[in-house]
Amino acid sequence: MFGLFKKKSKVEKLEVKYKKLLEEAHQLSTTNRSKSDEKMYEANEVLKQIDEIKKSEEA
Known part of the structure; x- marks a missing residue:
């Protein structure tokens, strides 16, 4: 419930795009x-x- 209005991170958006393309x-x-x-x-x-x-987030 608390994550209802949480914005997606850039990685999450790219993962959705990746799944759609596949x-x-x-x-x-x-x-x-x-x-x-x-x-x-x-x-x-x-x-x-x-x-x-x-990788950039890990460094």
């Missing part, structure tokens, strides 16, 4: 392989951003 890539994999590959590439770029943020 789902889209999976759906496209049956119909359009090249579009699926593009979505996978975008998802990997988002994952790299997440890793960079987490």
Whole structure:
């Protein structure tokens, strides 16, 4: 209840975007392989951003 109005962190927003891209890539994999590959590439770029943020927070 207390977290109802809590804003998402940048990492949380990127994780949601990452999951969405993976789902889209999976759906496209049956119909359009090249579009699926593009979505996978975008998802990997988002994952790299997440890793960079987490590394900078640790340091």
